[in-house]
Amino acid sequence: MRVGIIKYMGKGIKYKHVIDILENYYSKGLKVLEIGAGSARYRNIFDENDYIASDIFSPYIEDHDEIDAYFDSENIPFEDSTFDIVFCVGVLFVLNNANKSLSEVSRVLKSGGKFICIDYSKHIQRKLQKKDKSSSYNIKHYVYNDKDLISIFNNNNFKIVFLDISRYLVINSRWKGMLLNLLKYNGVGRRILNKFGVWRVAVGEKR
Numbered sequence: 001m002r003v004g005i006i007k008y009m010g011k012g013i014k015y016k017h018v019i020d021i022l023e024n025y026y027s028k029g030l031k032v033l034e035i036g037a038g039s040a041r042y043r044n045i046f047d048e049n050d051y052i053a054s055d056i057f058s059p060y061i062e063d064h065d066e067i068d069a070y071f072d073s074e075n076i077p078f079e080d081s082t083f084d085i086v087f088c089v090g091v092l093f094v095l096n097n098a099n100k101s102l103s104e105v106s107r108v109l110k111s112g113g114k115f116i117c118i119d120y121s122k123h124i125q126r127k128l129q130k131k132d133k134s135s136s137y138n139i140k141h142y143v144y145n146d147k148d149l150i151s152i153f154n155n156n157n158f159k160i161v162f163l164d165i166s167r168y169l170v171i172n173s174r175w176k177g178m179l180l181n182l183l184k185y186n187g188v189g190r191r192i193l194n195k196f197g198v199w200r201v202a203v204g205e206k207r
């Protein structure tokens with residue numbers, strides 16, 4: 001089942017929790033930059049004048065037509081305070097220098113702008129990291145716990161306004177949703193979610 005989940009990732013699926021969170025923060029007219037967009041599968045959430053899909057130029061890009069700008073997130077070619085929202089999905093844990101990338105994200109965001117970082121949970125990050133040596137892809141995976149993530153956000157002038165590790169598990173059942181909400185507010189529950197949850201979502205507001 002778990003292997004199934006890992007195989008499932010990155011195959012053009014639009015995840016409901018990702019759509020929900022993007023729709024929650026976006027409204028027409030806000031300028032949005034996606035980092036590491038891949039096939040830019042969430043493009044249609046945004047007005048075409050508001051959204052830029054970016055990625056680093058690499059042999060792994062499946063559809064170059066979907067990418068509006070190529071650059072390394074360590075060096076973002078936009079002026080200071082250009083965007084209201086910068087987001088990425090499943091990207092932070094493949095960045096070689098997440099701290100440098102977040103300093104760039106912070107620079108190009110307006111004050112009060114949001115960085116929406118939708119990433120895999122620690123246990124999935126660890127699983128993917130274990131496969132690095134045997135993988136034919138030249139990609140290194142990093143593992144972040146909540147503390148690491150919070151400190152990278154803080155170091156780069158972000159106040160965390162949302163941190164959730166249960167989204168993927170909240171299925172269409174009110175009872176399961178309530179149970180998961182109870183779990184995430186206590187230490188043991190959070191450890192369980194960290195072990196079995198697939199996603200971690202963090203939103204930082206630029207100070």
Ligand SMILES: C[S@@+](CC[C@H](N)C(=O)[O-])C[C@H]1O[C@@H](n2cnc3c(N)ncnc32)[C@H](O)[C@@H]1O
Pocket residue numbers: 010035036037038039040054055056058060071072073074088089090091094095096
């Ligand atoms: C796991 S894929 C996720 C792709 C896409 N966001 C999705 O949800 O399908 C990670 C993406 O991060 C990009 N990436 C890796 N390092 C990067 C960097 N330094 N700057 C910008 N993008 C980077 C990769 O090219 C790849 O598209």
